[in-house]
Amino acid sequence: MTKNYFKVLRGGTHTSFQDSGYINKQHLGITSGGVVDSDLYELSNKILNNHKDTPVLEFSIQGPSLKLSSNNCRVVICGNVYFTITKLNKTFKGRPNQSYLLYKGDIIDILSTLNSNYGYMSIEGGFDLQKEFGSFSTLTISNIGSNNGKKISINQKIYIKKNGSNINSSINFEKGDDDNSSIIRVVRGPQMNYFFQKTIKKFFNSQFKISNSSNRMGIRLTNNICKAAKSHNIDSEGITKGSIQIPGDGNPIVLINDHPTIGGYPKIAIVILSDLSKISQLPIGSAFNFKEVSIKEAENLFYNKIKKNNNFFKKIKNSKIK
DSSP: OOOOEEEEEEOOEEEEOOSSSSSSSSSGGGOOOSSSSHHHHHHHHTTOOOOOOOEEEEEEOOOOOEESSSSEEEEESSEEEEEEEETEEEEEETTTTTTTTEEEEEEEEEESSSSSSSSEEETTTOOOOOOOBBOOOEEETEEGGGGGOHHHHHEEEEESSSOOOOOOOOOOOOOOOOOOEEEEEEOOOGGGGSHHHHHHHHHSSOEEEEEOOOOSEEEEEEEEEOSSSSOOOOEEEETTTTTEOOOSSOOOOOEEETSSSEEOEEEEEOOOHHHHHHHOOOTTTTTTEEEEEOOHHHHHHHHHHHHHHHHHHHOOOOEEEE
């Protein structure tokens, strides 16, 4: 039996297979990787009743255009995304967080993220991929993972595990009242003592802006130079996701999913897990402030977010397609 697949008509800016990433592999020089926005990743799989670690297509700014080869499949797009679906030569605008049953010849065209950077496409049952080092995630910088470590490209085939079920699934996304996008919360970094007190106050009291030089490795910030009092070079040491490095020019870099495993710049602070998706989704030019919280508060915020998401996912609506 011939496997069902999508033919890639357009690869998009940066489209890759991702899941929750690589765990306990940094000693091998393999970074954490995985989806940038874990909330949208979890939501996309919940809507399709997939296992929580089912791999998805993550796209940035402009996504892919895909044509289904045969049979059918059920898909969902999550995020603030503009996309269209073409069926029998008729094109209509798709709605995020709503599943669609596609048939042979149908085209899903993910045109752009809106006021955000990342979106996600999930398939019921998942894509037909092989794990590497315990993950389906693609690390394009080091050519590790699914799709031979490369991003999706035109004319390639993306294979699907199963046909789609005859179900409509959807959820209404509501932005939480406490989701203040102008505040990013952090804990103290291991080299905060490398900076004068006046520099630390400036770090928290003055706004930063998202530069146009950001990717899955790191988010470069401008508008608030904060240079170390000591040398901007330190002995290389292990790095965690969310670390805020201060290079010699004083413009911070927030390290995200594809960050290097070691680094030699002082780290003034670390973005808490609850706010990593938020800062990663801020568009170019967005202004915000950092706010310091304690480790205990960061832990409570993380667990409260998990509880809130679980309650939110219970609102998913399922109905049979007539």
